Amino acid sequence: LLGRRKIDEALLEELETLLISSDLGVDTTLDILDTVRERASRNELADASAIRELIRDHLTTTLEGVEAPLTLAAEPGPAILIVIGVNGSGKTTTIGKLAFRLVRDGKGVVIAAADTYRAAAAEQLVVWGERAECTVVRKEAGADPAAVVFDALAQAKKEGADVVIIDTAGRLHTETNLMEELAKIARVASRQVPDAPHEVLLVLDATTGQNAVQQAELFHRYTGLTGLVLTKLDGTAKGGIVVGITHRLKVPVKLIGIGEGVEDLRDFDAGAFIDALMS
Amino acid sequence: VLTKGFRAARLRLRGEAEITDANVDAALRDLRRALLEGDVALDVAKRFLARVKEEALGQVVRLKAGKGDDEVRVTAGDHFTRICQEQLTALMGAGETDLALETTKKGPAVLLLVGLQGSGKTTTAAKLARNLKKEGRKPLLVAADVYRPAAIDQLAVLGERIDIPVYREEGEDAVKICKRGVAAATKEGRDVVILDTAGRLVVDEPLMRELDKIAKATRPSETLLVCDAMIGQEAVTTATAFHDRLSLTGAVLTKLDGDARGGAALSIREATGVPIKLVGMGEGLDRLEPFRPEALASRILG
Ligand SMILES: Nc1nc2c(ncn2[C@@H]2O[C@H](COP(=O)(O)OP(=O)(O)OP(=O)(O)O)[C@@H](O)[C@H]2O)c(=O)[nH]1
Numbered sequence: 373l374l375g376r377r378k379i380d381e382a383l384l385e386e387l388e389t390l391l392i393s394s395d396l397g398v399d400t401t402l403d404i405l406d407t408v409r410e411r412a413s414r415n416e417l418a419d420a421s422a423i424r425e426l427i428r429d430h431l432t433t434t435l436e437g438v439e440a441p442l443t444l445a446a447e448p449g450p451a452i453l454i455v456i457g458v459n460g461s462g463k464t465t466t467i468g469k470l471a472f473r474l475v476r477d478g479k480g481v482v483i484a485a486a487d488t489y490r491a492a493a494a495e496q497l498v499v500w501g502e503r504a505e506c507t508v509v510r511k512e513a514g515a516d517p518a519a520v521v522f523d524a525l526a527q528a529k530k531e532g533a534d535v536v537i538i539d540t541a542g543r544l545h546t547e548t549n550l551m552e553e554l555a556k557i558a559r560v561a562s563r564q565v566p567d568a569p570h571e572v573l574l575v576l577d578a579t580t581g582q583n584a585v586q587q588a589e590l591f592h593r594y595t596g597l598t599g600l601v602l603t604k605l606d607g608t609a610k611g612g613i614v615v616g617i618t619h620r621l622k623v624p625v626k627l628i629g630i631g632e633g634v635e636d637l638r639d640f641d642a643g644a645f646i647d648a649l650m651s
Numbered sequence: 652v653l654t655k656g657f658r659a660a661r662l663r664l665r666g667e668a669e670i671t672d673a674n675v676d677a678a679l680r681d682l683r684r685a686l687l688e689g690d691v692a693l694d695v696a697k698r699f700l701a702r703v704k705e706e707a708l709g710q711v712v713r714l715k716a717g718k719g720d721d722e723v724r725v726t727a728g729d730h731f732t733r734i735c736q737e738q739l740t741a742l743m744g745a746g747e748t749d750l751a752l753e754t755t756k757k758g759p760a761v762l763l764l765v766g767l768q769g770s771g772k773t774t775t776a777a778k779l780a781r782n783l784k785k786e787g788r789k790p791l792l793v794a795a796d797v798y799r800p801a802a803i804d805q806l807a808v809l810g811e812r813i814d815i816p817v818y819r820e821e822g823e824d825a826v827k828i829c830k831r832g833v834a835a836a837t838k839e840g841r842d843v844v845i846l847d848t849a850g851r852l853v854v855d856e857p858l859m860r861e862l863d864k865i866a867k868a869t870r871p872s873e874t875l876l877v878c879d880a881m882i883g884q885e886a887v888t889t890a891t892a893f894h895d896r897l898s899l900t901g902a903v904l905t906k907l908d909g910d911a912r913g914g915a916a917l918s919i920r921e922a923t924g925v926p927i928k929l930v931g932m933g934e935g936l937d938r939l940e941p942f943r944p945e946a947l948a949s950r951i952l953g
């Protein structure tokens with residue numbers, strides 16, 4: 373698509389198609405195209421491959437500018453990670469994969485099955501805990517999620533665990549009472565361990581469209597986000613939604629999900645992400 | 652705050668007496684933004700804009716020729732709005748929200764639910780079963796997701812909640828489970844079978860083949876794509892892939908109780924011809940409703 377062609381409206385239209393089709397959204401796409409047009413009009417862009425570089429730099433600045441590693445240690449511990457997001461985004465699976473990785477790396481992990489609402493949510497997490505070989509703390513269906521967190525932290529203390537990962541029920545950001553429940557879970561964590569929660573990770577399905585922007589804004593407002601997880605990148609979706617979200621909220625993508633298996637978790641690599649987006 | 656999208660189109664035409672070649676293009680650019688922000692697929696949006704332009708200018712010509720007596724004389728803004736709403740509604744709905752549920756001499760009606768991971772299939776399966784039971788049918792749920800941890804337990808718990816039997820096996824052959832589920836339904840006098848399948852990517856060839864085999868073995872009267880209302884530009888790729896393989900008879904748009912605009916409804920229908928039949932309006936098992944095109948049309952326009 374972008375070789376040594378000259379820059380004309382047809383090329384810009386192809387670029388727009390590429391960016392919109394990757395779920396970058398109208399605003400982000402227009403920002404990029406405006407920059408391209410402006411540079412082109414000043415004869416600062418030799419050809420189409422120069423445009424490619426410009427877009428790469430623009431996206432890299434946005435995504436790498438806020439890059440930060442996952443907080444996996446705390447003094448005093450344990451490090452507490454809360455995993456949140458709308459229904460079906462991949463929270464439970466991501467936690468299973470992360471726990472597996474951490475245990476393999478020699479860390480003590482406890483998982484809190486704080487989704488006490490959805491059918492068989494705890495059972496699903498118990499299977500992942502077996503795969504990861506770590507304790508899953510659960511209570512009966514309908515129990516107060518905060519009570520599960522409390523129990524999990526007690527168990528973590530008992531085991532001397534380094535990390536506690538809290539799974540939460542999927543919830544739409546438009547449900548105020550559910551968002552307040554989430555804020556309460558975060559408060560319970562903060563009262564138990566200084567500086568907790570050390571990570572609040574919003575899990576976003578890569579196939580999500582522009583509604584991801586509203587999701588991120590609302591979850592950020594209620595709990596404060598420290599990172600994004602982009603799942604299902606092994607599909608056809610490019611996950612371009614994270615660009616606008618990172619730009620506006622300054623929250624970095626920390627992990628990506630690339631499958632349903634226990635090892636299908638990767639640290640976010642902006643370069644690789646941008647390559648895939650532009651292909 | 653800059654007014655963008657559909658509201659901008661209305662404002663732009665507010666001072667105008669009528670839609671003209673000159674002012675319609677600007678209004679269409681605003682409409683285009685509205686559709687893209689509403690997650691309508693780009694190509695679908697472009698084709699829709701062409702339709703709106705043709706209809707808008709065509710109506711003005713007819714009005715001037717005195718042939719538009721069914722088209723009330725209104726301001727350009729209201730006229731444009733009405734055309735957009737009408738065209739969207741017409742495109743998305745032809746009232747085909749009914750499900751094909753007839754039993755045959757061979758046995759019960761079979762409904763096959765398919766879709767991407769996490770779209771809401773298992774929940775929708777239970778909702779469907781509950782509604783059918785309320786209508787006097789005898790549904791059987793079949794737990795054919797042999798991959799996801801506790802997927803079978805999830806369907807079993809839901810089945811228990813609504814007092815509907817769930818066919819399950821310990822095995823790992825989804826095709827056999829579906830076949831034997833239908834046989835069990837026939838034997839036990841259940842007259843409609845709902846097959847809950849595993850979420851899958853359209854690029855996962857072995858899993859797409861599994862669906863081919865399930866469809867071939869069970870001959871469903873309905874093959875429904877269960878699709879998350881918040882899906883973005885991949886709606887067309889996804890729906891087309893499932894449709895090409897399975898000949899979908901309908902789609903269910905889930906999680907419409909959120910604030911996703913749901914442009915996928917237009918994309919799916921326009922690109923594949925598959926009708927949206929049902930919408931999921933919540934996690935509760937009573938939250939499944941027939942699709943209403945006019946409601947979704949104004950939602951997509953924002
Ligand atoms: N292909 C693919 N599937 C994934 C990925 N992550 C999760 N999934 C699948 O997505 C579906 C939903 O995953 P869950 O982990 O149950 O999602 P959740 O956010 O916990 O869902 P709720 O608790 O119901 O809100 C499952 O079928 C997972 O196997 C991924 O990276 N790639």
Ligand SMILES: Nc1nc2c(ncn2[C@@H]2O[C@H](COP(=O)(O)OP(=O)(O)OP(=O)(O)O)[C@@H](O)[C@H]2O)c(=O)[nH]1
Nearest residue numbers: 459460768769770771772773774850906931932933
């Ligand atoms: N708010 C809302 N949540 C829904 C709706 N339909 C399903 N869900 C939720 O979405 C999540 C995923 O639903 P599932 O039924 O597990 O989805 P699935 O397609 O079976 O997932 P896989 O089997 O992993 O592919 C669960 O948390 C459901 O409660 C809906 O209409 N509205």
Ligand SMILES: [Mg+2]
Nearest residue numbers: 463464487542
């Ligand atoms: Mg979960």
Ligand SMILES: [Mg+2]
Nearest residue numbers: 772773796802
């Ligand atoms: Mg399921």
